[in-house]
Amino acid sequence: MFRRYGRWYRWLVVLTVMLGTTSMVLATTIVNVVIPDIMTAFHMGQGRAQWLSTGFLAAMATTMLMTSWCVRAFGQRRTYLAAIILFIALSLVGGLSDSASVLIVSRIIQGAAGGIIQPLAMIAIFQVFPANQRGRAMGIYGLGVVLSPAIGPALGGLLAHYFGWRAVFFVVLPFCLLGAVMAPFFLVGRDRSEERPAFDWPGFALLAAFTTSLLAGLATGRGTGWNSAPALSLSAAAALACLGFAWRELACRHPLLNLRIFANRQFSAAAAVSFAYGMGIYGSTYLIPLFVQTICHYTPIRSGLLLFPGGVVLAGAITIAGRLTDKYSAHGIVIAGLACFGVSFCLFAGVSGTTAFQTMAWWIVLGRLGLGLVIPALNAGAVQTLKPELLGQGSGAVNFVRQLGGAFGVTMVSSFLDWRTAASLEAVQMQLKGAIPPLRSCCNPYTCRPA
Missing domain, CATH: 4.10.860 (DNA Excision Repair, Uvrb; Chain A)
Known part of the structure; x- marks a missing residue:
């Protein structure tokens, strides 16, 4: 491959896998801003609607551990093509679905296809880049990936406003098709000298x-x-x-998962951070659009624009963090990023139905700045200490833990939202009966309490 494409081959590999992963991440985040519209269209409750996100993430987490076996059994090229073609088909099914059940099932199978592609990207990049250039490569790769959550919510709101919620399922198709065209040229096939492993x-x-x-x-x-x-x-x-x-x-x-890799303390620490990171990023990305549309009465466009500045900051921070990872210890970079992310969550604990748009946007910017610092250092630091033959297992495991944390986080914030909504409705009913003093701000189920 290097003889045929020269020194640009490494970056063509990055572009190929980045297109696939960008499509997966975009499909994960863009749907969140139209969940209220989907709930209205299919008369779904919030408890069932959250499966559009948790089902996708859980399926993605489960199939991520298949990537190492798929690459050894079929090669990077065939694995990537099969997964992305399945993803394209399910995007069409989801966008054309006429029932909530079909939509949810299509999202779950979409997640299963996406779960195979994300670890494959890390395997491909680590195989073509030397150790001292991997941080930069992951930074560039991450830049393309994080542009999805940067533009996804705003784009989703725009599409929903002018074309309806179904349009968000079709927006990823150009990226998928381009990735499918590039894969046969730049991704390697199966190493036929190795015996096909059992599954x-x-x-x-x-x-x-x-x-x-x-x-x-x-x-x-x-x-x-x-x-x-x-x-x-x-x-x-x-x-x-x-x-x-x-x-x-x-x-x-x-x-399927070599649990002995968790004996590596650095890898285990990175996996724990990945779980918490997944809970935070996916939980907040699900909750914020739902909160501002149902409580603050934002339109899908306005809720998407609320997340846009944070996405831009995330894209910039991840590029800088990739270069820092090549020069400095990943531990300090991850700690600084988690600190920013934690402060952002603490600020959001005081949010109400009257919190200004600009205030919430700044809180999101702070959190996304922290995530931008964490992502390259966490990805590179997690697998750098593993032996080469465990690279595929390590890549799949750290991605699995992150996605499992995401599914867990969405489920937990959804449960918390139901609990606070029910408590607020009960408080309002009691007020109407004259049982308690008037409430300060009944429009916000999170902070509604007696005066």
Whole structure:
């Protein structure tokens, strides 16, 4: 490949995988600004609508661990093409769906296809770049990826305003098609000198059972009570599936996830940070558009524009952080980024229905600045200490943990939103009956309390 394309080959690989990953990230975030419109169109409650996000993220997390096996069994080229063609087909199904069930199922399968592509990008980049250039490469790759959440919400709001919510499912198609055209030229095929590995089907089934039971248990507990029989049964099933998966992976000759990589302390720390990062980024990206549209009565365009400045700052910060990662320790960079992200969340704890647009935009900018510092250092630092033969496993594992954290975070903020909304409605009903003093700000279910 280097002989054919010269010194630009490395960057052509980056562009190819960046197109695929950009499409996946854009599909993840752009839907959030039109969830209120989808709820109206299909008469869905918030509890069911959140599966458009959690189902996508959970499926993505589950299939991420297949990437290492797929690359060894079929090569980067075939794996990438199969996943992106499936993603294109499901984008069309979602955009043309006439029922909530079809839409949710299409989103789940979309997530499954997207889960294979994201770790593949890291594998491809690490194979063509030397160690001292990987931070810069991840920074450039990350710049393209984070442009999706930068422009996604604003673009989604614009499309929803002029063309309806269905248009957001079609906007990723040009990126997918271009990536599918480039992949046969720049991604490598299977190494035929290696024996095709066996796939860990029992491990995959246990992992799918764990993620499904865990998220379904959280959703069920929100509706029927955390001590109800269905919620407890699903929680027990999740725990058993988790234990079964751990036992299977430790005993399996070709595990879906090599749990022994977590013996590496640096990798384990990076995985823990990835889980928290996933909870924060996906939870906030889901909650903020829903909050400002339902509580502050923003239009989809206005809610998208609220997230736009933060996305631009994220894109700029991630480029700088990539260069810093090549020169300095990843630990300090990650700590600084997490501090900014944490302060942003603390500020949002005091949000109300009357908080100014500019104020919320600045809070989001601070959080996205922190994320921009974290992403390159976390991605590079997580796998740099692993042996080359564990690169695929490490890449899939750190992405899996992040997406699982995202699905968990969306489910938790959705549960919290339902709880606070129910409490506020109950308070309003009591006020109408004259049982309690007047409320200060009944328009905000988060801060509604007696005067």
